Amino acid sequence: MDIRPATTDEHPAIRGLLGSAALPVADLADVDVAFLVAHDGARLVGAIGLQPFDGVGLLRSLVVDADARGSGIGDRLVRALEEDAGDRGLRQLVLLTQTAAPFFTRRGYGVIERAAAPATVQASAEFRALCPDSATCMAKHLEMAE
Template sequence: MSAAADFRRGGEPDLESVRALLQACGLAADDLGPDLMPAFRLYRRGQELLACGAMEYRQQAALLRSLAVRPEARGTGLAKALVGRLEAEAAQDGITDVYLLTTTARDWFAARGYSVAPRSQAPAGIAAHAQFRSTCPSSAVLMHKRLPPLA
């Protein structure tokens, strides 16, 4: 999978396929609605959704969420390319700090520059998000990455 993978912006018609992929990967989809779909980037092979992820902006910070890759597409670099795309778009939009919650991918995100942060130090916009308050379990680890400035 190349970093130039063809990710497209999600839309309302993608809601059910995104929900299904998240649920198949054991991720919460309860707070998804049509209004959130434009925050998603999707990768499809034909009509099949292979990967998705979203970046929700909260003032100068963003929440990376709902990163999912079908099991048969894992190990291809698709998740790495997707996260890179979301981070690049966030940096272009002036976002300086990205946060995420994970119960299973701590090491994967650490290898990509994220570090564990105390949940008590989450910015107000992140701490107020449904993912932080109720959707993700309290055992989920908060991770943070400072995006490099654009050249």
Template structure:
């Protein structure tokens, strides 16, 4: 994975990004709207092989669309993408990051210290989030990580 380059997503990346999300069964809703908060990973052949996004809602960021193409999974790319996204969020003044997951609770918990929490506290902050309001996400586990002390 050393030859994989990670950078901010650009508008032209959208079709490939949506194709990746479809390949790993993650929702496309809101991706275009929040594209500025996405990072993408390119392999040496110029294929988009990974992505992760942050929807910014005030001081809270909703981490979403963590995706690595099936052929590239298990090589540390998901870790790299998530680490870079969290570092950028911290630098941008995001105080807390939350996410919804049905498939990767251990990944975010063991590797990054996200803790399971309830949805209720975030209903207000995330009411406008396209992902938050998807029926398929209503039963997902919410996890949270504070980026600032307090």
């Protein structure tokens, strides 16, 4: 399993994978989202996005191909994104989810009120329009390397 930053050429395949999981893609061409991808050989089997703001990252669109779920790819993608976020100097990750709250809870994320998310994150299209108000808002503080 290879996890690495996505190339521009992979963006259409990432969008296709996100679309197959009914995850938001409408604003991806207009915002700065850094994707990490997981490959099993030449096959794209997962992706996760990070939209950075001032000291905070919006974890966007964790997706694993249906045939590869349950194999630990999602966990590996989240850990890789957290490491990348820390390397970028981000102190906190925030996310919205309709279906994966238990997955993220097991990885140290806690439920927060949507209004408690940083204002810069609340102003994003994902918060304002793409994810429904019923989505669970979660956050995790990242430990800074000494």
